[in-house]
Amino acid sequence: MTGVRPARGPRGAEAIHAAVLALLAEEGYVGLTVEGVARRSGINKTTLYRWWPSKPPLVAATFRHAIARDLPVPDTGTLRGDLVALVRSKAAFFADGPGRLAADVLAHTGADTELARLADELLGEHCAHVAEVTGRARARGELTGPVDDELLADLLLGPVWLRAVVTRRPLSGADADTLVDTLLAGLPR
Amino acid sequence: MTGVRPARGPRGAEAIHAAVLALLAEEGYVGLTVEGVARRSGINKTTLYRWWPSKPPLVAATFRHAIARDLPVPDTGTLRGDLVALVRSKAAFFADGPGRLAADVLAHTGADTELARLADELLGEHCAHVAEVTGRARARGELTGPVDDELLADLLLGPVWLRAVVTRRPLSGADADTLVDTLLAGLPR
Incomplete structure (x- = not known):
């Protein structure tokens, strides 16, 4: 299984990505906020912002994670x-x-x-x-x-x-x- | 040029389709209304509704018209x-x-x-x-x-x-x- 890159991200990255997917399913991309992901995942908002300065790179990281795992x-x-x-x-x-x-x-x-x-x-x-x-x-x-x-x-x-x-x-x-x-x-x- | 079907629609269909395209460009699909198309085209609202009972078939007819003309x-x-x-x-x-x-x-x-x-x-x-x-x-x-x-x-x-x-x-x-x-x-x- 080549091509699967190791996950980059903070501790708790799994919880963050799970929160992003849950909120996308519930509220869609437009409704999703970084603050909402912090609340849902229980990970500190500043930790999130240190890794991903805004919503698009956070969502991109979640999809990249899912692709590396599932594809x-x-x-x-x-x-x-x-x-x-x-x-x-x-x-x-x-x-x-x-x-x-x-x-x-x-x-x-x-x-x-x-x-x-x-x-x-x-x-x-x-x-x-x-x-x-x-x-x-x-x-x-x-x-x-x-x-x-x-x-x-x-x-x-x-x-x-x-x-x-x-x-x-x-x-x-x-x-x-x-x-x-x-x-x-x-x-x- | 086979496959181009004759346009079905009321008199003034050209003006109607032009109004649909102009409003889609300005307001997007969500913002478009049949009433707005009537105002923009100068065609009576009841005429529009007689041919197309709601927005989706009206928009579909406009795209079908453009496809028959351009493709x-x-x-x-x-x-x-x-x-x-x-x-x-x-x-x-x-x-x-x-x-x-x-x-x-x-x-x-x-x-x-x-x-x-x-x-x-x-x-x-x-x-x-x-x-x-x-x-x-x-x-x-x-x-x-x-x-x-x-x-x-x-x-x-x-x-x-x-x-x-x-x-x-x-x-x-x-x-x-x-x-x-x-x-x-x-x-x-």
Whole structure:
């Protein structure tokens, strides 16, 4: 399980992240305040502010924590296995729990540049996962030519996102397999 | 230019749709009211209500109108040409103007089931465009096997959506070409 970075944060970080997720579920991103997180978690407000100067980096840290815990970079031994695991785990992540809350927050990026930065950062982590998978596939000789990892990341996550966030009909496991097989083989010509 | 359906609506529909877009730009979806659209367009409120009983179907009709006008189904004579035109035109549509407003509205689907239905409907139109393109390609002998049109529609639109709506770094024309070539040829193995 590479790619899972050790959690950075104060003592009690678990309680803080749990409080952020509970308050996001109850009040949404707009209603959430750093003070509310301090009350809910029982962690001193000044401790929170020492680590995260405002709401967006605090929420970003909570999502980064959930991603590191719930979305390890797959290492199944094959490119197909890794890509299927990436798509399936992300579809499950965004359908429920912290991922559902993250999707709700990111769906409201609108004109909010701090949220757009958060979206960029989280999509950047996804892209790093994809690059790790393609890098290993290249080392095994499974990939022989250049791959645009950023575009591949968008091709893998875009359909997951449309279904989980926009239409709310999450991608099934079978759809995830078909998606990856289409990307691997191309259209039948 | 197939797939462009004749506009359904009362006399003055153009003025109504223009008023909806102007008010969405000024006040957002939440602030928009049918009464406000009546005032802005100079069309009688009862006429509006006769055609559209509430805000969501009125807004949906405006977006459908913009899509029929700005996003005809491409017919370039080749599958690659059609797919590139689909991706490029949708990237341009969502980056600016009515498409940007539609993306803003759809990005707020959240728990709103009427907005989720609107998203479903608009994505359904996109899927119908893709099915028309693959149907023609099959008739020309360019596609020889089965294609899941819904999944292909999500593979084409998902990356466009992530860039236009979530990260706000719209897909370039060159990225659109690479995306389509990746879908056509598969990953280099």
